[in-house]
Amino acid sequence: MRRTTLLALAATPLLLAGCGTHTSSTGSAKVSPVPGGPVCRGEVRLTAADSGRTVCVAKGGEVRLSLGGTKERPWKPVTVTGGALKAINSGLVIRPGNAEAAYHASTPGTGKLTSSRPMCATAPGQMSCKGIQEWTVTVTVKSG
Template sequence: MRRTTFHRASLAAATLLLLAGCGSQGGGGDKGSGAVSPSPTASPTASPSASATPSAGGSSAGCTPVTSELTAADRGRTYCLAKDGTVRITLAGTEQRPWTKITAGGDTAALKPMNYGIMLRGGDAGAAYQAVAAGTVTLTATRPLCAQPTAPGQVSCKAIEEWHVTVRVN
């Protein structure tokens, strides 16, 4: 009897730890936003883009000039982009945790969608935009925080990981 009680208690404790651990990944750089740090990716570091030109005066307060392709590691940052400059975004996901399509909000007339130009793997998201007018645009995408269960009885969670950057067109 005692052995069965111990087994059930251990199973219950392990289940609680798994459920609690699903959304408790720590991370630097999120500064208390409540967002979960991104999963490490095996994608290579982006090379600088010749068409991503910083604003004439360099970076303005709280704004980083766009100098390369944006990735999941750039979450939550604000970027400056000169008119006629371009920005490319690549979010590496998995088939179990796919990114949604990258969407623009705010002054959407400031950025014109362009052909991304390459084929993506399942679960990845990508977009390219050209700066055509002054304004501020927020680019967003989401994906499941936990992979969906593949067999009955496995633990699942409904948490969502959000990615967003703000682009100021000067």
């Protein structure tokens, strides 16, 4: 057998063992397994690094997010679409450029959280760019 084939075969169990254990920015205060589906968490915490992800939260749980920006590259306020999430007080003081938000998972369904910020800092008399950094996370709310 070739060395690359042996390495691939040896790595497969390790990769499979890691499936479903991503915890870099999601909390797990309460876990509610959904029959025939993913494990939905009672609390999910999101950061800018979570852009593009889809997360599952149990009905009655919370989604909290913190997008760290700067005065020169501020995040726009987070918007939510869909009827599954209801905004609640995040309980945090917002620093200039940051976007903080919290939501209650009130109804089974799907919600989409979005925000954006400039790619480049803007300063009078300085070169600037028109690029926009988009942030979006899809949240699925399921009954447990």
